[in-house]
Amino acid sequence: MEADDAFAAGAPRGPGEPRQGFDLDPARLRGMTQSRLSRRDFVRAGATAAAVAGLGSVLSACGIAGTRDTGAPASFDWSSWWSKQQKHGVLDWANWPLYIDTSHGRHPSLERFTKQTGIHVNYRPVIQENASFFAQISPVLQARQGIGYDLIVISDGWELTQMIANRWLIPLDHSRIPNFRRHAGPIAVHPSFDPRNRYTVTWQAGITGIGYDPRMTGREITSVKDLWDPAFKGKVGMMSDDTELGSVGMLALGIDPVSSTPADWKRAAALLTKQRDEGLVRQYYDQSYIKALEDGDTWISQAWSGDIFQANYSGFKHLKFVIPKEGGMLWHDNCMIPLHAQNPVDALEWVNFYYQPPIQAMIEDWVNYLCPVPAAKGLIANKLNDPSVADSQLVFPSPSTNRRLRDYYDFRGIDDHDEWTSIFQPVYQS
Amino acid sequence: MSARTARLRQLAVPYALELPAGAWVGLFFLVPLLAILSVSLMTGNSIDGYALTWNFHIYPDVIDQYSTQFARSFYYGLASTAIALVVMYPVAYWIAFYGGRHKSTLLLVILLPFFVSFVIRILTWQFILADQGIILGSLKDIGLLPSDFHVLSTPGAVIAGLTYDALPFMALPIYVALDNIDRSHIEAAADLYASRREQFLRVVLPLSAPGVYAGILLVAITNIGDYVSAAILGGPSTTMIGNIIQTQYVQNANYPTASALALILMAALLLGMYVYARAFGTRTIQEYV
Numbered sequence: 001m002e003a004d005d006a007f008a009a010g011a012p013r014g015p016g017e018p019r020q021g022f023d024l025d026p027a028r029l030r031g032m033t034q035s036r037l038s039r040r041d042f043v044r045a046g047a048t049a050a051a052v053a054g055l056g057s058v059l060s061a062c063g064i065a066g067t068r069d070t071g072a073p074a075s076f077d078w079s080s081w082w083s084k085q086q087k088h089g090v091l092d093w094a095n096w097p098l099y100i101d102t103s104h105g106r107h108p109s110l111e112r113f114t115k116q117t118g119i120h121v122n123y124r125p126v127i128q129e130n131a132s133f134f135a136q137i138s139p140v141l142q143a144r145q146g147i148g149y150d151l152i153v154i155s156d157g158w159e160l161t162q163m164i165a166n167r168w169l170i171p172l173d174h175s176r177i178p179n180f181r182r183h184a185g186p187i188a189v190h191p192s193f194d195p196r197n198r199y200t201v202t203w204q205a206g207i208t209g210i211g212y213d214p215r216m217t218g219r220e221i222t223s224v225k226d227l228w229d230p231a232f233k234g235k236v237g238m239m240s241d242d243t244e245l246g247s248v249g250m251l252a253l254g255i256d257p258v259s260s261t262p263a264d265w266k267r268a269a270a271l272l273t274k275q276r277d278e279g280l281v282r283q284y285y286d287q288s289y290i291k292a293l294e295d296g297d298t299w300i301s302q303a304w305s306g307d308i309f310q311a312n313y314s315g316f317k318h319l320k321f322v323i324p325k326e327g328g329m330l331w332h333d334n335c336m337i338p339l340h341a342q343n344p345v346d347a348l349e350w351v352n353f354y355y356q357p358p359i360q361a362m363i364e365d366w367v368n369y370l371c372p373v374p375a376a377k378g379l380i381a382n383k384l385n386d387p388s389v390a391d392s393q394l395v396f397p398s399p400s401t402n403r404r405l406r407d408y409y410d411f412r413g414i415d416d417h418d419e420w421t422s423i424f425q426p427v428y429q430s
Numbered sequence: 431m432s433a434r435t436a437r438l439r440q441l442a443v444p445y446a447l448e449l450p451a452g453a454w455v456g457l458f459f460l461v462p463l464l465a466i467l468s469v470s471l472m473t474g475n476s477i478d479g480y481a482l483t484w485n486f487h488i489y490p491d492v493i494d495q496y497s498t499q500f501a502r503s504f505y506y507g508l509a510s511t512a513i514a515l516v517v518m519y520p521v522a523y524w525i526a527f528y529g530g531r532h533k534s535t536l537l538l539v540i541l542l543p544f545f546v547s548f549v550i551r552i553l554t555w556q557f558i559l560a561d562q563g564i565i566l567g568s569l570k571d572i573g574l575l576p577s578d579f580h581v582l583s584t585p586g587a588v589i590a591g592l593t594y595d596a597l598p599f600m601a602l603p604i605y606v607a608l609d610n611i612d613r614s615h616i617e618a619a620a621d622l623y624a625s626r627r628e629q630f631l632r633v634v635l636p637l638s639a640p641g642v643y644a645g646i647l648l649v650a651i652t653n654i655g656d657y658v659s660a661a662i663l664g665g666p667s668t669t670m671i672g673n674i675i676q677t678q679y680v681q682n683a684n685y686p687t688a689s690a691l692a693l694i695l696m697a698a699l700l701l702g703m704y705v706y707a708r709a710f711g712t713r714t715i716q717e718y719v
Contacts, residue, residue: 063472063479063480063481063482064469064472064474064479064480064685065479066474066475066476066477066478066479066480067476067477067479068477068478068479131680131681132680132681135680135681135683138476162476162477165477166477234578234580276666276667281666282583282665282666283582283583283664283665283666284666291556295557295560295561295562295563296560296561296562296567297560297561297562297580297582297583414475414476414477414478415475418475418682421682425677425682428666429499429669429673429674429677430498430666430667430669
């Protein structure tokens with residue numbers, strides 16, 4: 001079958017050969033997407049612009065292909081495919097920055113993995129943002145080609161939904177990752193966006209709650225509604241992320257995002273617009289919200305749990321994080337194997353290695369997000385002697401904390417997603 | 431052979447010389463422009479694909495939807511251009527007339543910030559201007575500023591960022607124009623009893639007009655389309671059209687909207703340039719004689 005060959009075949013890439021040009025650093029990407037130079041060129045050729053417009057008729061045959069049906073065939077026999085795969089001794093892995101144990105520029109857990117298995121890991125912390133990373137890889141996957149990585153880490157959200165819907169992921173062979181079944185905690189198993197962990201396993205999870213500076217707010221923060229407190233006018237940080245922004249708006253209205261409807265979205269957007277128009281919002285931030293909180297530009301902000309934890313260790317001891325009483329959003333960053341990956345067996349070997357409690361403890365003690373392996377707690381407390389991490393509700397949440405965590409809304413299709421963005425984007429891009 | 435081939439070759443030389451520039455414009459400007467034009471008229475979505483349906487409606491639609499951001503981009507872009515002109519003209523003047531043998535060094539000093547990445551420089555401003563940062567924090571501590579005073583997240587911060595980045599682009603063409611002025615013109619004016627003020631207003635300023643003209647074009651066009659400054663220094667209501675285009679393209683994969691916005695911006699800039707050229711087109715020395 002031709003379609004099968006098109007994605008299953010493809011010459012394997014050896015460790016020394018060049019990858020397919022995806023080591024883009026963000027500054028470079030910005031440089032490419034920014035139209036400064038080209039606009040100057042536009043001016044130079046300004047006179048020809050009018051003539052060009054007339055040539056439009058030439059273009060009638062054009063179009064941009066969609067991503068539908070560019071993935072694996074629905075009926076593909078993955079178990080026989082897996083049975084034919086072999087270990088190659090190399091793993092190309094794209095992860096987010098500061099997301100693995102690091103000591104003097106090296107990664108002890110990866111080094112131990114290489115020593116134990118002989119698999120050399122090309123570790124690339126190149127993912128800055130789900131949307132921009134997806135924008136980089138989707139044209140390649142759409143062209144039915146490999147992206148040069150065997151393992152990537154993407155959060156649950158619209159990009160992951162598309163990866164799954166396009167069948168751009170290789171279903172995991174769970175027989176090769178027994179440690180996952182053995183040690184994964186309730187947070188990692190069977191998430192709403194990927195039932196039975198068919199395509200993904202959790203790398204780290206985390207909570208979106210509220211970060212604040214008690215010296216400035218003058219009181220402890222307990223509720224999502226505190227983000228609407230007029231006392232903090234101009235000092236509230238919100239996130240420039242449709243999903244985070246919309247979800248917190250719904251929590252403030254007492255709506256559970258996972259079961260929300262478009263009518264709820266509109267009410268939440270109205271509440272968020274009111275917050276903006278009353279001058280409460282300082283800015284809609286990406287990851288830089290943490291800097292704003294540290295610098296005192298904001299006093300209270302939507303925040304990710306691990307960031308506040310790390311800020312406490314880097315000289316900002318006064319910052320606090322709270323899971324509001326209305327609930328905190330639980331997100332997962334997930335390991336997955338993209339279609340056309342050359343070293344899938346090596347990727348699963350790493351995942352299996354990662355899901356051992358001692359390795360988890362090693363990485364968790366450095367990363368400080370929500371740990372997918374509960375058994376790592378005792379090791380961090382006793383062997384690594386770091387009770388502040390082991391006892392943290394933000395790393396090892398108790399059952400009562402767990403009950404306050406909410407799942408995100410799962411988009412049912414592109415129309416659904418477009419409706420959501422068209423409702424929430426105008427809030428932060430006004 | 432000789433005479434005819436030689437003449438043919440002679441005729442071909444100008445065209446051959448033009449070839450690289452022509453190919454550059456054709457390949458890297460016209461082709462992408464046509465592509466953008468066609469994409470802007472498509473409908474669909476990223477999963478099902480986009481098909482050309484000649485959807486001209488998108489133009490009035492996006493103008494209607496983003497008129498605020500368009501207007502704001504022009505306001506920020508032109509304001510920063512004006513400030514850069516007022517700030518850099520005296521600097522360029524001073525270097526051209528009083529720089530002496532240090533001219534090159536002084537120009538290098540102006541260009542020096544360009545050796546650091548643009549994004550890094552803007553991020554540094556974010557650090558310097560933080561509410562409790564080294565400047566505002568200190569002024570607040572000694573009571574010179576109210577505690578809720580802030581610079582970041584305001585339109586002023588965005589305009590300042592745009593201005594800052596534009597300074598060298600404004601200074602260089604003005605400097606070149608001023609430096610090229612034949613000093614005997616000024617001496618002639620003085621001989622004819624022109625005061626210092628008149629010498630400047632009636633001789634130097636008109637002769638530097640081409641530099642001012644070029645500086646304004648360079649700065650205004652880049653700044654109106656900029657989005658880095660607004661993204662890093664701006665607040666909840668300082669979104670420029672460049673930010674919208676970026677979001678629509680990268681985040682939403684809404685290529686038609688992004689393309690239509692880019693083309694409208696370009697058309698508006700061309701129109702503005704045309705009006706500007708007609709109104710203030712530069713005059714050369716010959717026209718004054």
